[in-house]
Amino acid sequence: MPFADKFRAMMRFPFAGESVGGFVVESVDVRHESGGAGRYAYPVQMVLRGPGGQQGVLRALKALFASHPMTFSGYGNPYQLWFGKPEIESLGDQRYAVKAEGAGARVFLAEELERFLAYLGAQGQLAMQAEPAAQETLVEAYLEGYKAEIQRLVGRYRSKLRRAADGA
Numbered sequence: 001m002p003f004a005d006k007f008r009a010m011m012r013f014p015f016a017g018e019s020v021g022g023f024v025v026e027s028v029d030v031r032h033e034s035g036g037a038g039r040y041a042y043p044v045q046m047v048l049r050g051p052g053g054q055q056g057v058l059r060a061l062k063a064l065f066a067s068h069p070m071t072f073s074g075y076g077n078p079y080q081l082w083f084g085k086p087e088i089e090s091l092g093d094q095r096y097a098v099k100a101e102g103a104g105a106r107v108f109l110a111e112e113l114e115r116f117l118a119y120l121g122a123q124g125q126l127a128m129q130a131e132p133a134a135q136e137t138l139v140e141a142y143l144e145g146y147k148a149e150i151q152r153l154v155g156r157y158r159s160k161l162r163r164a165a166d167g168a
Contacts, residue, residue, distance in 0.1 A: 008161070027046065084103065
């Protein structure tokens with residue numbers, strides 16, 4: 001299961017004190033909960049401050065909430081991540097509480113990539129026609145590189161998260 005800090009990293013959550021679309025982030029809280037077999041929920045609460053009203057907050061967070069990145073659990077299983085519709089409440093004095101439910105579901109990425117390679121091969125679109133075993137090896141190598149890339153990204157984010165927590 002991808003834990004909350006990995007969800008935060010993959011969704012590229014801003015940190016307290018950072019600016020998002022003209023709003024300053026006062027706080028961010030992300031948790032994780034099991035949602036059943038292969039599904040996870042990520043309750044999110046943020047407080048933003050700035051001019052623009054609730055519609056301005058929605059515009060400022062549009063890119064964050066539109067993201068659908070892929071990540072991997074500690075076991076190496078791929079998960080697709082996304083958000084549900086956010087709720088925005090005015091707290092007065094140009095402050096806004098944002099609540100949203102993030103989600104993650106297991107996907108079968110290796111199988112889809114193998115299927116895609118088989119399709120490309122059948123269409124004569126591959127530079128080199130590979131046997132199924134060679135295609136499987138190619139997919140495995142790709143996924144290992146993808147996992148390493150995500151691990152680096154999440155590692156940098158977690159370091160920044162620790163520094164922010166130590167400075168708080």
